[in-house]
Amino acid sequence: MYRNLFAIPRRDRDREWVYFCGHSLGAQPKAASSYVRRVLEQWAWEGVQAYFSDRAHWVDYADRLREKLAPLVGASPASIALAHTLTTNLHLLLASFYRPTARRFFLLIERQAFPSDRYAVQSWATWWGYPEAVVELSELVPSTEAIVAQIEALGERLAGVWMSGVHYLTGQVFDIAAITQAAHRVGAWAGWDLAHAVGNIPLALEAWDVDFAVWCSYKYLNAGPGAVGGLYVHPQHHGHVPLLAGWWGNQLETRFAMQPHFDPAPDARAWVHSNPSPLSLAVLEASLDIFARLDLPAYFEAVRSLHQRLRGQLQALPFVEVVTPPQSHGAQVSFRLKVKDPRQAFQSLLSAGFCVDWREPDVIRAAPVALYNLPDEVDAFAEAVAALDPTHG
Ligand SMILES: Cc1ncc(COP(=O)(O)O)c(C=O)c1O
Structure with missing residues (x-):
């Protein structure tokens, strides 16, 4: 929505993360440095x-x-x-x-x-x-x-x-x-x-x-x-x-x-x-x-709809259990992977460029933030999860 106002964190010089960790540390507003200066x-x-x-x-x-x-x-x-x-x-x-x-x-x-x-x-x-x-x-x-x-x-x-x-x-x-x-x-x-x-x-x-x-x-x-x-x-x-x-x-x-x-x-x-x-x-x-620039009710609707776009695709996968209840949610989708080695599967999502996090004992948290994440990123992440091999990791 306002993606160009944020610095999207990078994996390396040339590649941005698909950054779904705003529930942990939000992305930096580009204007922050001038306010601090x-x-x-x-x-x-x-x-x-x-x-x-x-x-x-x-x-x-x-x-x-x-x-x-x-x-x-x-x-x-x-x-x-x-x-x-x-x-x-x-x-x-x-x-x-x-x-x-x-x-x-x-x-x-x-x-x-x-x-x-x-x-x-x-x-x-x-x-x-x-x-x-x-x-x-x-x-x-x-x-x-x-x-x-x-x-x-x-x-x-x-x-x-x-x-x-x-x-x-x-x-x-x-x-x-x-x-x-x-x-x-x-x-x-x-x-x-x-x-x-x-x-x-x-x-x-x-x-x-x-x-x-x-x-x-x-x-x-x-x-x-x-x-x-x-x-x-x-x-x-x-x-x-x-x-x-x-x-x-x-x-x-x-x-x-x-x-x-x-x-x-x-x-x-x-x-x-x-x-x-x-x-x-x-x-x-x-x-x-x-x-202050947002119409807040519309913004919170956008948050919900990005969440629903992600959960809808994840819960269609037989080896994914979405933990977040369907009606009572904000941005974050918490889910478990019912695969042989869930921790390894999480690592492979990170290696593929998706910045999500793992919370013990077995929950992955992914929060597409409507301020700076895009529907395409949600779809790409859901595809990467779908491509995991449940018999492996
Ligand atoms: C739900 C919740 N409560 C409390 C805290 C602790 O915050 P602080 O380190 O600012 O005290 C956190 C930090 O992530 C949190 O997620």
């Missing part, structure tokens, strides 16, 4: 003055970018903050929201949740003295009804639900609104990992009444390796839950008064600890300026 020049010319100069004004660069990000998460700019990285933001928000009692301490997470989420949630359960608090969903690809039933079964013993908007392994999109409502009905909160969701599927965090969420920006947001992450806190919680404080969460008006007491920002920025790097924000801005 601008920050480098501001630094070279202005030094520390760039934080408050009319031209650069880094002091609220992250705050200004919230306007550009807000439509992608479906929240008012005040409810989001750009800072830190996903796991750090998750810890900061669990510190605020996980307040277990002897009666209500269980935490419900997905089956095969991303390891970092699992470690974070488990560490808070252990920290509070409830090491057995983390409960997994019973199925890897559950229906919404099954998830709601598990929430209801835990009932008033459930402290919170921590899930991904899109499961990193299976590519399943969860019904954030219905699951959040079910959590609220039993008096629990619902928080969401949007690493694979933001920029990939439509989100309406505020309308869905989500309590809090975190994301990274290096996947479908194309903001580069280790890019600045984001967090969302529902307005009803601003100022009403305890938080771990840092100076960048102090409101801007008094931040540089260097007072001994914390004077929190009135919104989600209160959770920010440290000054974010303008270099990292610049890459994110380059990418958000591309998203």
Whole structure:
């Protein structure tokens, strides 16, 4: 769709990959280097003055970018903050929201949740003295009804639900609104990992009444390796839950008064600890300026249709098992190869120029990204899979 605005990664000097790994690290917007150069020049010319100069004004660069990000998460700019990285933001928000009692301490997470989420949630359960608090969903690809039933079964013993908007392994999109409502009905909160969701599927965090969420920006947001992450806190919680404080969460008006007491920002920025790097924000801005050109509903339809083009061809093959559910998906198609040596088959797809990835124990993930991938690439990949020899690898 906007392929010429991206640098498509290369296998070697002369050949591009068919790059289907935007679920892991999005392609680089070509404009990123000029956005970063601008920050480098501001630094070279202005030094520390760039934080408050009319031209650069880094002091609220992250705050200004919230306007550009807000439509992608479906929240008012005040409810989001750009800072830190996903796991750090998750810890900061669990510190605020996980307040277990002897009666209500269980935490419900997905089956095969991303390891970092699992470690974070488990560490808070252990920290509070409830090491057995983390409960997994019973199925890897559950229906919404099954998830709601598990929430209801835990009932008033459930402290919170921590899930991904899109499961990193299976590519399943969860019904954030219905699951959040079910959590609220039993008096629990619902928080969401949007690493694979933001920029990939439509989100309406505020309308869905989500309590809090975190994301990274290096996947479908194309903001580069280790890019600045984001967090969302529902307005009803601003100022009403305890938080771990840092100076960048102090409101801007008094931040540089260097007072001994914390004077929190009135919104989600209160959770920010440290000054974010303008270099990292610049890459994110380059990418958000591309998203600003899109008709978002039409774009998300294009994402779905590229996925369906790929899954349709793959599931017609007798030795392919598509894991991603047919209706609940974004870009990513997760599948298993029922061949003699699936790992070897994956390697041969890589050698043929298809950049997809392997996740243990046996899942291949391929994400055609409508921003920069083409239907022809989808067809070529499906042909390469079809040409595998199931008796071999
Ligand atoms: C679903 C999910 N959650 C969490 C993370 C961890 O992100 P970070 O390294 O930014 O903390 C990732 C990274 O790929 C992820 O895919």
